[in-house]
Amino acid sequence: LIDQIKIIGVAGAGTMGAGIAQVAAQSGFEVLLFDVNEEAVKKGLQIIGNNLQSAIEKKKISADEKKIILSKIKTTTNISVLKCDIIIEAIIEKLDVKQQLFQNLSAVNNEDCIFASNTSSIPITELAKEIPHPERIAGMHFFNPAHIMKLIEVVSGKLTGEKFAECIFQLALRFGKIPVRAKDSPGFIVNRIGKLFHTESLKILEEKIADAETIDALLENAGFKMGPFKLIDLIGVDANLNVTKSLYELFERNPKFRPSELQQKMVNEGLLGKKSGQGFYEY
Numbered sequence: 411l412i413d414q415i416k417i418i419g420v421a422g423a424g425t426m427g428a429g430i431a432q433v434a435a436q437s438g439f440e441v442l443l444f445d446v447n448e449e450a451v452k453k454g455l456q457i458i459g460n461n462l463q464s465a466i467e468k469k470k471i472s473a474d475e476k477k478i479i480l481s482k483i484k485t486t487t488n489i490s491v492l493k494c495d496i497i498i499e500a501i502i503e504k505l506d507v508k509q510q511l512f513q514n515l516s517a518v519n520n521e522d523c524i525f526a527s528n529t530s531s532i533p534i535t536e537l538a539k540e541i542p543h544p545e546r547i548a549g550m551h552f553f554n555p556a557h558i559m560k561l562i563e564v565v566s567g568k569l570t571g572e573k574f575a576e577c578i579f580q581l582a583l584r585f586g587k588i589p590v591r592a593k594d595s596p597g598f599i600v601n602r603i604g605k606l607f608h609t610e611s612l613k614i615l616e617e618k619i620a621d622a623e624t625i626d627a628l629l630e631n632a633g634f635k636m637g638p639f640k641l642i643d644l645i646g647v648d649a650n651l652n653v654t655k656s657l658y659e660l661f662e663r664n665p666k667f668r669p670s671e672l673q674q675k676m677v678n679e680g681l682l683g684k685k686s687g688q689g690f691y692e693y
């Protein structure tokens with residue numbers, strides 16, 4: 411199957427979609443980047459351009475290579491032209507919105523089109539429920555920033571066909587990534603563990619035991635590459651909260667995943683982290 415993949419669709423041009431489109435183009439594939447929001451598409455392309463520019467400065471690629479990579483990425487806000495060999499979905503973390511998107515994509519594409527979801531927390535089995543030929547959908551969970559982080563969790567739902575999961579695993583290898591297979595479960599492996607790192611740090615902050623800088627510095631000194639608040643700002647305060655809400659519901663409101671009121675307040679006020687210029691830190 412992997413050799414049939416020439417055109418990769420990426421749905422959602424936000425933090426993750428832009429990075430995924432870049433990785434795919436950098437690996438030699440033609441890419442069609444789709445978003446419902448014209449501004450998001452523009453911003454996504456701008457992020458890719460900036461990432462490639464910094465790769466030039468670090469002498470990882472040449473200016474010619476940047477041009478070639480950018481020439482491989484076409485964009486659209488019209489779903490009816492999103493006809494591809496595989497579509498990697500990276501839209502908002504809401505089950506009903508993702509299901510609707512996959513239904514629309516099923517109507518546009520033939521049954522050979524493979525679907526991959528970058529969901530952080532939603533079980534693939536749930537996503538597949540409403541989709542014609544559900545065997546062709548699997549999880550392809552990248553980490554942020556997608557153009558740098560090597561790990562990809564490849565997740566098979568109850569209905570996922572082995573050849574499709576294997577194809578996504580092979581695609582991850584072609585992207586130069588390190589894929590791991592995971593069983594379908596809310597949050598898979600990394601987010602189930604990582605979520606507790608976030609929720610507990612938020613509780614410490616809410617209880618005024620220490621401020622964000624102190625907690626970050628302490629955990630970085632303890633060996634974590636990035637403290638929890640710098641990481642939430644990078645992920646997006648809103649995107650991170652959506653994942654917490656999703657895991658909280660999926661784990662039957664287990665208090666260990668309870669969403670933070672402080673984080674909700676920040677989202678309400680538009681303090682979304684790096685992407686909005688202000689989160690726990692100012693950018």
Ligand SMILES: NC(=O)c1ccc[n+]([C@@H]2O[C@H](COP(=O)([O-])OP(=O)(O)OC[C@H]3O[C@@H](n4cnc5c(N)ncnc54)[C@H](O)[C@@H]3O)[C@@H](O)[C@H]2O)c1
Nearest residue numbers: 422424425426445446447450500501503529530554645649
């Ligand atoms: N941010 C992270 O660190 C991270 C890491 C791994 C996985 N994820 C997952 O990736 C997905 C995207 O997260 P993000 O942080 O990139 O979000 P984001 O908010 O930065 O971007 C989401 C984009 O999807 C677009 N969108 C919304 N509904 C759409 C629709 N119906 N059709 C097409 N486009 C639509 C929005 O306009 C927006 O541009 C989520 O499922 C999230 O859980 C995020």
